[in-house]
Amino acid sequence: MQVSFKILRQTQNTEPTLRTYILDVESGNTILECLNRIKWEQDGSLAFRKNCRNTICGSCTMRINGRSALACKENVANELANFPGRADSPLAEITIAPLGNLPVIKDLVVDMRSFWDNLEAVDPYVSSSARSIAQREFLQTPEERSRLDRNGNCIMCGACYSECNAREVNPDFVGPHALAKAQRLVADSRDTATENRLENYNKGTQGVWGCTRCLMCNAVCPMEVAPMDQIGKIKQEILTRKDAQGSRAIRHRKVLINLVKTGGWIDERQFGLQVVANSGRDIKGLISLAPLGLRMLARGKFPFLFESSPGKAKVRSLIEAIQKLTSRKLK
Template structure:
């Protein structure tokens, strides 16, 4: 079968350009097979990373038809079916990382952010160094998903949060962080949760775009792992809302207001989250210009009316907080739609 590979090429300190290669190849082979054929028979200067060719090492991560993927995992036939251009496959380097040459990117930032979460089990609290620290099968099972990560960079290349906020540590690092939070052998859980509980670089910087889950080639589901860290932060937080960091206060105040009124009272929301209930003078002052503009234009709500279904919404939220099932039958009895 004759196909076309349209490859985005770029040399050091040079502008990127697209080059189209035409080749005769078995469509049951992989994208990596096609790249190797081009390199061996058409252009030996084409650069890409490869190693195991079996979805183990993660070296061949790149952007294929607009999404992050492993070239050794994606078949030519499947990519032709997904391509917007008939009989052509577009291949580019991973996103969010500087290009060294063609499909090879500089992974330095990727590794530095992984290092920032301290991705190793702490042994500081161990008192019996001559013994192994064993885990039960159920404890070990909690580590399975994040332990499958091969650090290919697919999630990082597809991450919208990294694209708009370079300080965000990335889904790969937080997936590894979730493993350590769940690991019963680790002695630094509280310190880790403090570190990950930051507004922009930690878990709260995630935009929940779901891209990382979609592109992960080995089913780690980084967004789910980030959510697990958030739940650990929330579960640990026993102090009053006003003593919490703003990201955590944002989430809890939102839930409280929905529970109280059925929807969000915007007046209270700003004051309780940004102004911390008048405890943060700077935060309160930052709201004044916005409040004044809304008031001048007649858009500032002077009253707040609870929603008609506030009682049912409160019941649902309360049931979820208590981890009690709120069945469709119960909802139907109260006139709610599920």
């Protein structure tokens, strides 16, 4: 069958252009195989990265039909089934573009320096300085090793980084790939720097609190690492060690849970006062609430009363059961 491949072409500091290439393909052909044929048969100037061709190296990640994926893993049949193209087009279409959140060098090749720099920022190496035992391995039990299995599947392909909405609006955020690697180190029984790591990962929106929980990293990860879930595990480690005065981000989580446990849902009046104003301790935060409060009053939207949820007892029991389960897992 014939398929129209629309590829975004550009060089550094130039506007991208969309080029169309038509190929006779088989349904089982991978996108990488199709790109190879375009380069070999139609346009030798097309630039893209590749290496293993077997979903191991992560080199060939690009945006295929609008979401980041490995070109060696995705095939024509799946792409056409999930993204059939325009009804008025005489040919089935597959669009290919470079990764997001990274500057383009040429065509589908992007500059990965910020990706690697942010990985380096989480100090992604096991620290064993406190266990200086000459000529011995640091042994782990099967259970200790199993905690690292999922994170260990990461191939550093950049798909999660490309789709990260937090990274798009906050250039200081280290990214889901780095924090997934960070969680692996927090969970590693051989590491001796857990407390220092958690302090580092707790730094405002640069670390775990920069995650907006949009789920895009989980959705596109080809190895099912689930970076957002790993970020959540680091947050939980921090929350068990810090009280509500640790930071506004920590207070936000703790106050939200406490209010829901108390009333079944959030009392928005108390939420703003306790989180932003820190129950009156943060004068600047309290003052910052005044304009919003006045607008709500003027429009008759300020809730003077709070009614608890009829199911608050059930909600409380569910939260407490989850907290107990989480506490056992962290021990």
